[in-house]
Amino acid sequence: xxxxxxxxxxxxxxxLSGDNVSLISGGDPGIYGMAGVVLQLLDKEENKIxxxxxxxxxxxxxxxxxxxxxxxxxxxxISLSDILTDRKLIEQRIELATRGDFVIxxxxxxxxxxxxxxxxxxxxLMEHRSENTIVGIVRNAQRENEEVVITxxxxxxxxxxxxxxxxxxxxxxxxxxxxKFMITPRGYNLSP
Numbered sequence: 001x002x003x004x005x006x007x008x009x010x011x012x013x014x015x016l017s018g019d020n021v022s023l024i025s026g027g028d029p030g031i032y033g034m035a036g037v038v039l040q041l042l043d044k045e046e047n048k049i050x051x052x053x054x055x056x057x058x059x060x061x062x063x064x065x066x067x068x069x070x071x072x073x074x075x076x077x078i079s080l081s082d083i084l085t086d087r088k089l090i091e092q093r094i095e096l097a098t099r100g101d102f103v104i105x106x107x108x109x110x111x112x113x114x115x116x117x118x119x120x121x122x123x124x125l126m127e128h129r130s131e132n133t134i135v136g137i138v139r140n141a142q143r144e145n146e147e148v149v150i151t152x153x154x155x156x157x158x159x160x161x162x163x164x165x166x167x168x169x170x171x172x173x174x175x176x177x178x179x180k181f182m183i184t185p186r187g188y189n190l191s192p
Contacts (some may be wrong), residue, residue, distance in 0.1 A: 042068040063138035066179025075103035080117040134171040
């Protein structure tokens with residue numbers, strides 16, 4: 001984190017010198033990844049080099065699969081990192097997503113130094129959602145030491161597993177659990 005611009009500039013410089021360059025980022029390069037930085041930096045150079053953006057699997061998708069089907073209806077993804085986005089804007093987005101009854105996927109929920117944004121997100125959620133709202137917490141998705149927890153909004157902050165390798169998915173008012181799965185129904189008529 002914080003080295004993206006330098007990495008992108010270096011990759012562009014190498015590509016302009018004739019090298020074949022791959023700039024790799026975790027998840028999907030267009031979702032909190034490197035694609036945007038590269039495209040923003042390109043100006044006249046964009047006609048001199050061929051750009052191909054290869055999609056990946058975003059953390060929201062991989063974590064949702066581990067939890068079951070929490071993203072079957074409308075959802076939003078919000079990064080709680082206030083390094084590049086003003087904290088007040090993040091809080092406003094949480095407020096609006098909560099009022100809209102969206103399932104909310106939180107990226108970058110907590111670091112060793114940055115603890116307050118997650119607590120503030122929880123406070124905003126508790127103002128507008130039931131304390132029994134279903135919450136999925138996935139740490140190290142698809143990696144060694146993977147951990148998957150389903151809990152409630154009331155107990156969300158009790159999890160010691162939340163850090164920068166964690167994604168938190170807060171269900172909407174219709175989200176429920178069935179066995180080990182978290183499900184957000186889309187509204188299908190399932191009666192026989």
